Amino acid sequence: MTLQEYIASIREKTVAIVGIGVSNTPLIELLAKSGVRVTACDRKSREDLGCQAGRLEELGVTLKLGEDYLKDLTQDVIFRTPGLRQDVPELLAAAARGSEITSEMEVFFQVAPCMLIAITGSDGKTTTTTLISEFLREAGKTVHVGGNIGRPLLCEADEMRPEDYAVLELSSFQLMTMTRSPHIAVITNLAPNHLDVHRDMAEYIAAKENIFTHQHAEDIAVFNADNTITAEQARRAVGHRRLFSREGEPEEGVFLRGDVIVSRMDGVEREIMRTSDILLPGVHNVENYMAAIAAMDGLVPDEAMRQVARTFAGVEHRIELVRTLRGVRYYNDSIGTSPSRTIAGLRSFPEKVILIAGGYDKHIPFDTLGPELVEHVKLLILCGATAEKIRACVEHAPNYQGVPEMLTISELRAAVETAAQRAGEGDVVLLSPACAAFDQFKNFMERGRAFKQIVSGLK
The missing domain is CATH 3.90.190.20 (Mur ligase, C-terminal domain)
Incomplete structure (x- = not known):
């Protein structure tokens, strides 16, 4: 299904989009310009939205603002913002009435025409996402970066080509309701996080697991062998499993031998780079490189990965x-x-x-x-x-x-x-x-x- 085909399928339906933020605003505008009846809901007041409120209304968007923004959601399709739990009473009631609850990322997974590579974890996911995208660019590929970083990609899906790559950083909030998984999935590590939103650690882990649960046999999943939780998850991988480790040498994956990062795939070992090649400080960045290398092995030449290591200075706000x-x-x-x-x-x-x-x-x-x-x-x-x-x-x-x-x-x-x-x-x-x-x-x-x-x- 293409993006235009998806829009055509909901043109005669009513649509609510919860959250007038960075990720949803382009979607609101696209659907409204395509003739879809859109209600945009947000806790913000009209004053908080400023001139954006008028611009959306000029496109025919109905605004539902303030503390009661979730009250009486009766639309046929409801796009949930990632920060809103799917089991809040208002969404449960809407689903019981027959509304379809979805999200910008869930629809993108339906309509994207290119290879999907997604990264999640408690730590290191932004750097690993960026490294994978830099590896691909260094190899001459066209890359679209989105999810938690980059920009919302759904509205650009029809401009993508089958030979492109979409590299996505996904949070537990985005993954909680996902029913599709990427072609290549990476879990950097898991440790307690976001327990102010998740009921408990078990729910947090289960949300992260959606990144590989719906893969197919030909897909690839990369796990941290040194992290107790992700090492256990690896045993449930549906597709090809690759591990990365600083502490051991997995049969299939990427590991550290002295100061050399080694890849072992199908029983064949290759030295990819030395840790001294990596411009970023810290052993955790060595782990980020190993995760990215495990994901890109076979897609990106080794020299392209080495060139990125020698020149990549890091992501803002990360040491x-x-x-x-x-x-x-x-x-x-x-x-x-x-x-x-x-x-x-x-x-x-x-x-x-x-x-x-x-x-x-x-x-x-x-x-x-x-x-x-x-x-x-x-x-x-x-x-x-x-x-x-x-x-x-x-x-x-x-x-x-x-x-x-x-x-x-x-x-x-x-x-x-x-x-x-x-x-x-x-x-x-x-x-x-x-x-x-x-x-x-x-x-x-x-x-x-x-x-x-x-x-x-x-x-």
Whole structure:
């Protein structure tokens, strides 16, 4: 089915699109311009939408705004925004009345004409997604990047060719209701995350598993052999299973032998690159490269992958060097929205760092974070709603003997200025909060850019 054929199939139906955000706005406009009767629903007020409200109404879109935006959903087709659970009472009631509940990504999987490559995981999925797309581009392929990064791809599906590649970063929220899986699926790792939205860890894992559950025998699934959860999931792979590992040498997949990344496929070994070829710092980025190599083996020449390793400087907000001032290096790792992400960031530095941490409480346990903070941090500056929880995890760490020193400073600017005052030549100041940003910022990107602006303004 093409995108135009899908639109034709719903032209005589009523459609509700929940969420007037980045991913849904192009879809709202496309459907309205194609003659579909669209109701756009959002908790935002008309004032919050500003001139966008008028533009949508000029296209014939009916707006349903405010606290009751989910009330009386009676449309034939309802597009769910990823952040909205599929089992909220209003959607359950709509489904019981016969409405079809779907999403922008679910429809894209129906209409995309090209190979689909999707990446998920608790940590590393954005970097791995970007690496795969860079590998393909270096090999001369046409690549469309979307999902959680890039741009919404559904509206561009008819412009794609069968020989193109769509590379998608998918969250657990997007995957929860997926009934199709990509041709190549990658799970970087799994650790507790988003437990403020998911009922429990089991539901979170089950959502991630949808990335490979609906594959076919000829498809490929890549798993982290060093992660207990993903190693167990690999046993249920439907298609060709490939593993990557720093700790062992899987029969089929990619592994680290000394400082060399080796690929073993169909019993044949090849040395792909040395870890010294990789410009990005940190052992976790070696893992990201192994995941990307396992996914692209057979599609991308080895030299193309080596060329990317030598030149790729990283993704914004992921251990991003902001500036060096008076011998002090300032790094933005605002993507550190969970303990496991922050632990990976801390392990990227040989020296003890000055760390700024804390933020919105996602109800993730900090037990594993405490010992790592003691080992890798000399001054811990705590901000946000989780400040006291993180302080407690340090104080209860078995290796805690009064170091790191801990300060609680509620506002980010004051935290950065304090870090700058306390830092000396050779020090590292790292923003890696181990928490989401929603207590003070819209998202981790806004938090990271605020950090960079403050650091850039230091005298």
